Amino acid sequence: MINIFKNLSLILLVVTCFYLGLWQLDRAEEKLAIQTDFQSQINEKPVNINFLSAEPARYKKIFAEGSFIEPYFLLDNIVYNRKAGYYVISPFLVDEKILLVNRGWVDNYSRQKYPVIDTPKEDMIINGYIKYPMKLLELTSENISLKEPYVIQNININQISDIIKKEIFPFIVNISESNNFSYKHIPEKNEKSHLKHYMYAGQWFLFTIIGIFFLIILNRKSNGKN
Numbered sequence: 001m002i003n004i005f006k007n008l009s010l011i012l013l014v015v016t017c018f019y020l021g022l023w024q025l026d027r028a029e030e031k032l033a034i035q036t037d038f039q040s041q042i043n044e045k046p047v048n049i050n051f052l053s054a055e056p057a058r059y060k061k062i063f064a065e066g067s068f069i070e071p072y073f074l075l076d077n078i079v080y081n082r083k084a085g086y087y088v089i090s091p092f093l094v095d096e097k098i099l100l101v102n103r104g105w106v107d108n109y110s111r112q113k114y115p116v117i118d119t120p121k122e123d124m125i126i127n128g129y130i131k132y133p134m135k136l137l138e139l140t141s142e143n144i145s146l147k148e149p150y151v152i153q154n155i156n157i158n159q160i161s162d163i164i165k166k167e168i169f170p171f172i173v174n175i176s177e178s179n180n181f182s183y184k185h186i187p188e189k190n191e192k193s194h195l196k197h198y199m200y201a202g203q204w205f206l207f208t209i210i211g212i213f214f215l216i217i218l219n220r221k222s223n224g225k226n
Contacts, residue, residue: 006218014211021204028197034058038188046127049094055170056130062173063127066094068101068119068181073150073160080105080186088117088183089155089172091164092126098164100155100172101126104183114149120181128175133157 041059049064056062074086088103106115133155144159145151152160161168177185 003218007215010211010215010218014208014215017204017207017211021201021208024197024201024204028194028201031194031197035192035194041129049099049169058131060130061127062130063125064092064094064099064173065123065125066092066099067121067123069093069098069164070119071148071150071163072117072119073144073152073155074106074114074117075102075155076108076151076153078105078186080184084108086115086151089152090117090119091160091166091168092173093166096166098161098166098168100157100160100168101128102131102172102174103181104175104177105186106183114151117149118181124180126173126175126179128173128179130171131174132171 037058041057041061044061046061046063049062052060052062068090069092072091073089075089076086078085078087085105085107088106090101090103092099092101106117109115143153143156144163150163155172157168157170175182
């Protein structure tokens with residue numbers, strides 16, 4: 001009975017380590033694809049948002065004419081230089097359709113006092129590059145706070161559309177730091193970011209091999225083959 005329990009425990013450990021190794025390989029491929037998209041778009045000229053394809057590439061440079069509207073949203077849990085803060089996500093009205101614009105990073109100061117965010121009123125042209133919302137760590141059960149300023153754990157296009165009551169583009173735009181009304185720009189860190197996932201995958205596969213080795217030793221002993 002004890003040997004059966006040990007075998008099941010080792011088998012579970014081996015399967016878990018193998019799964020985690022495969023997951024790290026998938027993450028590496030995702031990061032490599034992101035890096036490839038970034039490098040392919042970095043030297044391209046900005047395109048008018050009205051002439052984009054239905055699903056434009058990540059990091060494609062665009063420009064748009066319109067105006068910022070309220071309410072704005074604070075994307076939580078963004079750490080910069082070891083300080084917690086928010087990304088300021090402001091709706092930008094373009095021909096009756098909303099473009100969600102990441103205006104940059106601000107310090108969160110404290111949980112009792114939110115940063116003061118200025119929403120410009122005049123029409124303007126903004127430029128930046130396209131990104132698609134990614135699932136971030138959620139520290140609360142609710143993705144979005146119930147009152148302004150709206151603090152969000154993740155950018156959920158449908159939820160924000162329900163609040164603004166307008167159609168929203170299926171992507172966000174990281175505004176260029178040269179634009180007025182932008183906040184702290186955090187540079188993209190795509191170069192070689194996939195390598196660490198290959199390293200983690202190798203570690204998990206090594207643990208898998210070690211687990212199989214101990215499984216073989218355990219069963220040899222139980223069969224009296226010392």
